[in-house]
Amino acid sequence: MAVSGMARHGQVLSCSVTGLAVVLVTLAVATLVGVAVRRRDGVPREVGGDVELLTSDDLDASLGERATLVQFSSAFCQPCRATRRILSEVTEMVPGVAHVEIDAESRLDLVRSLNIMRTPTVLILDASGRVVKRASGQPRKADVIGALGLAVDG
Amino acid sequence: MHVDPRALRFSAAVTTVVLAAVLVTGSAWLLGAQAAVFALGLFGASPYGMIFKGIVKSPPAELEEASPSRFAQGVGLFCALLGLVGYVTQITPLALGATAAALFAAFLNAAFGFCLGCEMFLIIRRLLPAAS
Known part of the structure; x- marks a missing residue:
């Protein structure tokens, strides 16, 4: 029981670590894109x-x-x-x-x-x-x- | 039909936080709730916008057309539904990819006022040769 509980806990934890990594990468890329768009937007x-x-x-x-x-x-x-x-x-x-x-x-x-x-x-x-x-x-x-x-x- | 641009930015900010929470917790229920918010936004009845209206009483300096943001809510709904399918069927790349795409667009809107969903309109129209 305790072992399966721990395994489950580990699974949930690895899921949230992956999710957190996805969030951070997405926000970092979006920031770069946003700055680039703002700089280039509307410039002839x-x-x-x-x-x-x-x-x-x-x-x-x-x-x-x-x-x-x-x-x-x-x-x-x-x-x-x-x-x-x-x-x-x-x-x-x-x-x-x-x-x-x-x-x-x-x-x-x-x-x-x-x-x-x-x-x-x-x-x-x-x-x-x-x-x-x-x-x-x-x-x-x-x-x-x-x-x-x-x-x-x- | 016109909307307060500040309410749109506020809604995008709340959407950003909710989608980030979905990715961290892996909660399909939370993503389902956000999908429902997108669906309501598509019909101009975003709950986040209503919260903003409840808090901020001052009138906006300028109003915006409602149709672009509504279209973008539709694009958000599409991403959220794809993500939901990913979470429910446990196809992790689909779940993370589609939710991250929606997060990407929501953050660009909240932080830079850039509506990526609106930009998708012309891209989609260009990709549909049959309809041209």
Whole structure:
């Protein structure tokens, strides 16, 4: 009896030790991911690889005279509303810039070809529709304006 | 439908503690209770949110759309049910893996305000070729 009780106790203990290890590893990895996401979120980055060109037909909307901000949104996206507000403010401030919002779910063709994994994702296009920069997550206004400088000049 | 974002963060924090307790104790009952909380959250009736409302009376600075967090509760429910199957059938990797996935998402939400469950929506839609 005592032996089986002890064995059982040992089993329960090893189970809780494994569980505790899983908890600690999960929280450590989640912390690293959280810090990385916070650092990268919404920062416009150079687009590597092939040059991507979007036409007004692709977007179902006309391109801006100088640059276009293309925002991919979805129904279950918390930061999409704030992103919409920020980009609208930018288009009001900077003449010749258009803001086009696309529902990712209804344009999975574009989502796949542009390899969009998150909403919001913002693409910054120059006057010819070339994707100059992209930001995933809610961007800061100053960063968008900075990236636009590149799209307008470059 | 709108919700207080502070209530969502509070709920995520309580969920984090409960899921960590599930992993340490190996209690399928506790995970079952958390699954029920996820299910209620899916319908916008999270008990943790109600506790927050009972404690904090001040109005929030800003309200948020309810639909993203509800969707995320659905993702949480899916993980919790998988974990429950793992604990009941004693398939330990499934039990620990699925519960840890839910803990991972709940902690990211509580500590960083990042909704991993919400991000799953587009990933899932991309993986469903038939529906596109």
